[in-house]
Each structure stands twice: as C-alpha cells, then as structure tokens.
Amino acid sequence: MPIKKDETGKRWVEMEFITPGTPEQVWRAIATGPGNTAWFTKTTIDEHVGGRLHFDFGPNGASTGEVTIWEPPFRFGYVEREWSEGAPPVATEITVTSRSGDHCVVRMVHSLFASTDDWDDQLEGFESGWPGFFEVLRVYLSHFAGEKAASFSVMANTRAGQLSTWRRLTETLGLAGANVGEERSGPQQPERLSGMVERVRQDDKQRFVVLRLNAPAPGIALIGTYGTDGSANASMALYLYGDDAEQRAVEGEPSGETGLAKTSSIRADGCYWISRPEGRPPGQRSTMAHIHRRV
Structure with a gap:
C-alpha cells in the first residue's frame, strides 16, 4: 500500500492479513518472546506497558524498543527510538480481530512523524520486508502453534541478477518450478531439506518459497532472493520445533551456510538473522536484506 500521511506530519504504512488461530494463539505469537522466536527471530519482551522489547540478531546486533500498548489478546504496540541515525522514533501497532472458524485478521501499522518525505523510502522498505515472515507465521499457527x-x-550475496540467483538457488535446493502442495526434497549436500511447499511468491523485488519441513526435523524453511538486475542476495531461514529445536539449530547453522554457498559459487555470509533493507524498519527484518556479517 502507498504511504499515508495527515496534516499533523504523521506518515505511516499499514498491512493486513488473515491467519489461522484464535486471538489468544495469535497474541502469543506476535506479542511474546517465545512466540516471535517461532516465526521471526529470537526475541524477549517484558509483557507490560513500559517493558523492554529486544530482537536478537546475533553478531549482527540487536534492535530494542519500549512496549507502549499492552491489551491482550487484541492490541500490542511498541516504539523504537534509535533505529537509524538521525531518524524520528518509529511506532509499531498490531491489532488482532477475531473471525469465524478460528481465524484472525492481523493489522500492522508502522508510523513516524516527519515534516518532509526524507524517510518515505524507509517506510516503504518496512512494508516490503514482511510478506515472507507473515507466511511463516501462518504455517506456524496452522501446524506448530x-x-x-x-x-x-x-x-x-552475488553479482548476478535476482532472477539468475533465484534459478540457481532453487535448482541447488531441489525447488525449481515448485508449486504449492507439492512434496519437494533437495540433495543431500550437506543436509537434505524435505517437505511440503506451502507458498511461492515471485515479483520484480523479491522471490521466496515457504517449505513445511519433515526433514531434517519438523519445521519451516523460508528461502528466497532479493535484489536488482545487477546484484542480489540469497537467503535461507530455518525454524525448527520440538524439545530438541535449540540443539538442532546450533548443529544446523554451519550446514546451512555450506549448502547456500554451493549455489553456483555464491559466497555465503553467515548470520543469525539478516537485518532489514535500506533504512532498517523498526524491529522487523527481511531475509532479503543487505546487512550481514562478512566472512
């Protein structure tokens, strides 16, 4: 959606989507630390107004904020004041509305106050970073809540264009031409990813596939590319579930780096979570972003 603005100087972007789950289940996923960890990144949240919110991106740093709205299970908000040098504070508000059939409508708004359009590109970047994560959230609430x-x-990262990178990435992982509902299995190099294709999206800015995994462990994979004709990034985020999820994640990260590096000699830059593209939207990161730890 386009950036909206009013006479007070407020500028904002908003997103809305439907997800499976009761309001209580959706609330736990979006407003608690363990919930965000299950579909976004490792997170801690003090569950009250004035509480601290912390998104952990490992060696790539962290993002912190303050809880400003706490009305379970329907309304949650926070503000980030130091998300970019010289930038005005950015507020995020999330509302959950119940629908029939154990589904909910989730609405998310990122807003700031500015007298010029200097931060409009960043606001637009906030919005574009979310779609893949929203798909992971849907699968999580449907199967692993x-x-x-x-x-x-x-x-x-690669100097190849996005389309070329996407083709190489999907061919390497056994996902070329993937269609929703198919079972796909990649090569054993170094560890096989196998599961059901839940979502495929392609446009001129980003491409991704969401895979509900049955191997190497129950979980979700978000695999995609982001970039331009001249250069692109490829990324793979794995969410693992169960009592041994933490240990499996520790063991799996080196294998993931090796596997991604096999994508036609694209160099892998290890990271825990990739930060957001240009402008670093508050608290939310895109797997197709440009901030990463150099090897």
Whole structure:
C-alpha cells in the first residue's frame, strides 16, 4: 500500500492479513518472546506497558524498543527510538480481530512523524520486508502453534541478477518450478531439506518459497532472493520445533551456510538473522536484506 500521511506530519504504512488461530494463539505469537522466536527471530519482551522489547540478531546486533500498548489478546504496540541515525522514533501497532472458524485478521501499522518525505523510502522498505515472515507465521499457527522453537538464517550475496540467483538457488535446493502442495526434497549436500511447499511468491523485488519441513526435523524453511538486475542476495531461514529445536539449530547453522554457498559459487555470509533493507524498519527484518556479517 502507498504511504499515508495527515496534516499533523504523521506518515505511516499499514498491512493486513488473515491467519489461522484464535486471538489468544495469535497474541502469543506476535506479542511474546517465545512466540516471535517461532516465526521471526529470537526475541524477549517484558509483557507490560513500559517493558523492554529486544530482537536478537546475533553478531549482527540487536534492535530494542519500549512496549507502549499492552491489551491482550487484541492490541500490542511498541516504539523504537534509535533505529537509524538521525531518524524520528518509529511506532509499531498490531491489532488482532477475531473471525469465524478460528481465524484472525492481523493489522500492522508502522508510523513516524516527519515534516518532509526524507524517510518515505524507509517506510516503504518496512512494508516490503514482511510478506515472507507473515507466511511463516501462518504455517506456524496452522501446524506448530505453542511448540518450543529455535531458528537460524544464512545469506549469500552475488553479482548476478535476482532472477539468475533465484534459478540457481532453487535448482541447488531441489525447488525449481515448485508449486504449492507439492512434496519437494533437495540433495543431500550437506543436509537434505524435505517437505511440503506451502507458498511461492515471485515479483520484480523479491522471490521466496515457504517449505513445511519433515526433514531434517519438523519445521519451516523460508528461502528466497532479493535484489536488482545487477546484484542480489540469497537467503535461507530455518525454524525448527520440538524439545530438541535449540540443539538442532546450533548443529544446523554451519550446514546451512555450506549448502547456500554451493549455489553456483555464491559466497555465503553467515548470520543469525539478516537485518532489514535500506533504512532498517523498526524491529522487523527481511531475509532479503543487505546487512550481514562478512566472512
């Protein structure tokens, strides 16, 4: 959606989507630390107004904020004041509305106050970073809600264009031409990813596939590319569930880096979570972003 603005100087972007789950289940996923860890990144949240919110990105740093709205299970908000040098504070508000059939409508708004359009590109970047994560959230709530979770992510950058990178990535992982509902299994190099294709999206800015895993462990994989005709990034985020999820994530990260590096000689840059593209949207990161730890 386009950036909205009013006469007070407020500028904002908003997103809305439907997800499976009761309001209580959705609330736990979006407003608690363990919930965010299961579909986004390792997170801690003090569950009250004035509480501290912390998104952990491993060696790539962290993002912190303050809880400003706490109305379970329907309304949650926080503000980040130091998300970018010289930037005005950015507020995030999330509302959950119950629908029939154990589904909910989730609405998310990122807003700031500015007298010019200097931060409009960043606002637009906030919005574009979310779609893949929303798909992971849907699959999580449908199949793994409430389970213990751990995650890791790896990234590779290339001088090839996005389409070329996407083709190489999907061919390497056994996902070329993937269609929703198919069972796909990649090569054993170094560890096989196998599962059901839940979502495929392609446009001129980003491409991704969401895979509900049955191997190497129950979980979700978000695999995609982001970039331009001249250069692109490839990334793979794995969310693992169950009592041994943390140990599996620790063991799996080196294998993930190796596997992504095999994508036609694209160099892998290890990371726990990739930060957001240009402008670093508050608290939310895109797997197709440009900030990563150099090897």
